[in-house]
Amino acid sequence: MGLPILSTFQPKFLVLRCFRISKFIFFSKFSKIMFFTNSVMGFLLLLCFSLILSLSSGADTITANQSISGDQTIVSKDEHFELGFFKAGNSSNYYIGMWYKKVTTVTPTIAWVANRETPISNRFNSELKIIDGNLVLLNESKSPIWTTGLNSSNSNSVVAVLLDDGNLVLKNGPNSTGNIWQSFDFPGNTWLPGARIAYNNITGKKQLLTSWKSSEDPSEGLFSLELDPNEKQYLIRWNRSQQYWTSGSWNGQIFSLVPEMRLNYIYNFSYVENQNESYFTYSLYNPETISRFIMDISGQIKQLSWLENTQEWNLFWSQPRTQCEVYDYCGAFGSCRQSGLPFCNCLTGFDPRSQSDWSLSDFSGGCVRKTEVQCGRTSEKYGFLPISSTTNKKPPNFTVLAVGSSGECQRTCSNNCTCNAYSYDNNGCSIWNGELLNLSEDNNNEITIYVKVASKDLPSEKKNNGVIIGAIVGSVVGVVLILGLILLLMHRNKRRFVGKTAVEGSLVSFVYRDLQTATKNFSDKLGGGGFGSVFKGTLPDSTVVAVKKLESVTQGEKQFRSEVSTIGTIQHVNLVRLRGFCSEGNSKLLVYDYMPNGSLDSYLFSNEKLLDWKTRYQIALGTARGLVYLHEKCRDCIIHCDIKPENILLDGDLCPKVADFGLAKLVGRDFSRVLTTMRGTRGYLAPEWLSGVAITTKADVYSYGMMLFEFISGTRNSEQSEDGKKKFFPMRAANVLIDGDDILTIVDPRLNGDAKVEEVTKLCKVACWCIQDDEETRPAMSQVEQILEGILDVNMPPKPRALQLFVDDEEHVVFFTESSTSQSSQAQSNMSSSVSQAKSTAST
CATH class of the missing domain: 1.10.510.10 (Transferase(Phosphotransferase) domain 1)
Structure with missing residues (x-):
């Protein structure tokens, strides 16, 4: 093992080692010289400190005789990025990656991961070093699990350097101007300024931006961004196959379907096409701005910038705009509902395949039946659960049958052990023999799909049981208790209505008293005008918002919600985003993103x-x-x-x-x-x-x-x-x-x-x-x-x-x-x- 590079943790260990060396020399080699002076000890310690300083000067580079292990890191020249071992969330696995040095979040914001698919469990027994001209990660058994994969002819001179733009490069010597390998060519889920997502016009190889599997697993997820050189556009695909979003063609200034990405004073986007490759890249007009473009685990691409004054990442824009536009976001037998939180829910009679994955917002595993359907027996063992879906998002992989009625369509599915669902509409009878994917509930263009569910898991069974129990209780207790129960239920329903935090479209419906608490009884006024007064508030998740109390609102409840929902669908980089609303009696409030720099x-x-x-x-x-x-x-x-x-x-x-x-x-x-x-x-x-x-x-x-x-x-x-x-x-x-x-x-x-x-x-x-x-x-x-x-x-x-x-x-x-x-x-x-x-x- 070569001489390790120092991190912020390393000097104290080297000082201790120097002290032990000095102590050893004093009590062994010179033990007979009892008058050994303090000046010699001081000289040795000074030599050690000089060694510390000389090693620290090369903190952005790994040379052929150096490595990093444990808590050791390297830091780019101006301390923009840091590279070393890290853990993803609460996972016990470790990875080699780089993160923003100057971004002070609770957990590091990771910009690149080397060993996405092959984690290690012990960072102190693993090391990153240069072997035969390649940067190699050795695990606890000293077996290589990740390498840059080069055929280098001059391996002794190769060095690895972490640059301030977040690019980890290999060079033929510290003074070489060219790179023989760079991490920019192997992006993970993050696209940094100066990097590119390209298409090789010669080999046809695509450079993908791929999501993490979950917040605790940086391995490749289901969602990826790629370049389509034929139409000069970007695509997002599910499972590298199903396309569900496009940027629209490049018109020389912007992608036609992404007006937010037009040339502006923060991001300078450009498209390059030549004989060898086609790619899209961007830079920052202000190099001091910290920004990143990610393929998120949500299946959306997001552009974020770091706000130094609020110490948080600010979402500049995202696509697709709504979560339910992401293909199969909720997995098999999971339904995406844009008008509710959480977005994903299992169908009645189904549970998440992995509850732990769902808690990490990884819904790809979908849902499984609570009770297996008894196939080949009487139909009393199962029934059909009606669910609503949108016509433009009808689950894929269905078979159309030539039958003349809805009843015949149902009987066909009942007699087929592999049939999981059916629907009957103007297009005839459709049956699904496999899993139901990409289910999405909406209030527009609804169709009804009937899903086969075990009888014991159908809501009607539970309802009947409730009726029977209610009848028994009623016969025993009498009319008085029934009236008391009714009053209790009415009270609970009223509380449930008042305290509800629902979502209209993508808007949260806030409760008045919650906004009253968030704004400290509307005490911190930000401003006011013809529409009403604005107050600063903090939500329970520490999100800072601006709450506007509207004046002279004349619409009724239904019309107000309708108008607000329309406003809530409008998203643009130069428009303030509406988060939610409150409508209780005469109180009409709107909740917006908080703008830290106030008004112009x-x-x-x-x-x-x-x-x-x-x-x-x-x-x-x-x-x-x-x-x-x-x-x-x-x-x-x-x-x-x-x-x-x-x-x-x-x-x-x-x-x-x-x-x-x-x-x-x-x-x-x-x-x-x-x-x-x-x-x-x-x-x-x-x-x-x-x-x-x-x-x-x-x-x-x-x-x-x-x-x-x-x-x-x-x-x-x-x-x-x-x-x-x-x-x-x-x-x-x-x-x-x-x-x-x-x-x-x-x-x-x-x-x-x-x-x-x-x-x-x-x-x-x-x-x-x-x-x-x-x-x-x-x-x-x-x-x-x-x-x-x-x-x-x-x-x-x-x-x-x-x-x-x-x-x-x-x-x-x-x-x-x-x-x-x-x-x-x-x-x-x-x-x-x-x-x-x-x-x-x-x-x-």
Whole structure:
């Protein structure tokens, strides 16, 4: 065994060893020299400490004469990643893997595992070392159980280095620039920035991202992500065969079915295709951001980023969006129910095959019968249990029979010992001779499947027994006891209803008193507005949430739940995620993800916080994307009606999230009436609110444009000056554009001119276009998004009529001078064609 590499645990053991060596030398070789001085002992100890320091300097590398064992680790140069032995959860097995050094979770966040399929039980008798030019893991018996598998010709010079990007590499010498092997080519369940998931165009070999089997078993699970080079898309498959999700084709910027993955200020995605290979990769604009992409045990791919201030992983996006879209998530005879927790349940008459696996969210084993069906005997030994499933997720592997009725279909299944279920619908009779897979319950497009179940396990048997027992008790005790029992049951049912925590779609239905406890009786107020007040709360699982108490909600219980369920299905990286709701009497509350950086106004208009120009521009772009999603990509168009900095929230990475979307309808706003029925915010309201015409998405465009001016100036559009006069910034910005003055003179002075001229100009032009008086001349938010992304160009639009006059003070109305008006008219003439051209380009 070579000289071990030191970990954080190693120095104290080496010091002890040095002391023992010194003690040995003192009492043996020099025992006759009784006057042996302390200086010699000190020299020996100093030599030992020097050895410690020299070994620690190479803590990111394993050389040919070194190894790691036990609690020893190596750490990347800037301490981003650490590699060593670890245990997965409460398992007794050990693995060699790497984890995030700077992520302080209860258990390490594992980014890569070497021996996924072959764990060890004793880490102190096992070691990772270089043998014949390969990195090899030896188990307790010193047998190799994992190796890099190279044919190295210069084995003595090979070293293993852990890099700061999470890539473990083998090099031909510490100064070599090339890698002869790298862990990036052998991903597990985690895809790190800079790595790739590729397809070899020559050999046809796929590089897979595979889920863990469970939280305590990193071996390959059933779910995998792979690249389809023919359609330039990514696929998720179950058991390497059944496809259940696709990203859609790559269009040069994004995958068509994953709008969340478009180019943004956090992740830079790119697709590469050449003669040898095709692959997708991504990087981070801010290298200090800690992010990972995982193929989760849930069968969903997830993008997460680490929030330093809250010390937790933040889910950036996930696909498929709902858990029950994952193929066969609950295993055989298990049913996935999106409207309940847990998602997976065994059918009546069935139990989990492995309860321990189910407790670890590994449902792949499915369910087995409580009682085996007595085949070949009378039908009284079993019956059929009706269950509901969706037509678009009918369990696979069924046989269609040509029978004329439901009764005949049932008799066919009854007479077939291998038949486990049947259904009869417009498509005829279908029977399942094997296991029922991919069962999913929903309220839409239901079909009924009848599952063969032993009679003793059918609910009707238990119900009959209950009736008999009830009759006996009733005859003995009498009418009084029966009435008492009824009252007791009514009381229990009432308690059960009040205390219920159900799920509507993917939303949790909270109990009011639980939210009252979570928010400490609504004491920690985060803010408020036209829709109600928002309070900070902490759920029992330590999740921090924002709880909004709605005001003036006019819908009844059923309509409110319906509207909230619709809002809950909307997911986008630039929209605040709704977690759940509460509806008890007049109390209507919504529970959202908590945004640690609060609302945008606290950054724009505060001297304590300052956003640089790059961040402001990206927030403007992200907000536009969120509004595009609401206006054009939701099933039903959603008009926000109250766009302002207070309703743009910022997560831990300052990613903008549009809040309060969909609430205008919830609180009963009438979009066809005048302003008196509207509780929006003065200064951001479009002129049509005063005209009484029906409100369209262009009202949000107007509000967005007014907000853009505030991005530029860092102040409210109408701000009181020291001399008591009001300054209207949009007018000033429009004049600077028309006159051709230095655009940076209007930028927030706190930035000291540190802004891109072309971006400031672009935001000014877009803002002026958005606040046109006639809503027909305003752009759609999709056009705004394309302009900010650089896909469309735009010149100076006409100056809005609203800017033709402004209030100089409370008593005087000041108009533009003749020269200003003529310049505006000239600009309006010059821009008619450019606006039309931009619209035409966008529609194309």
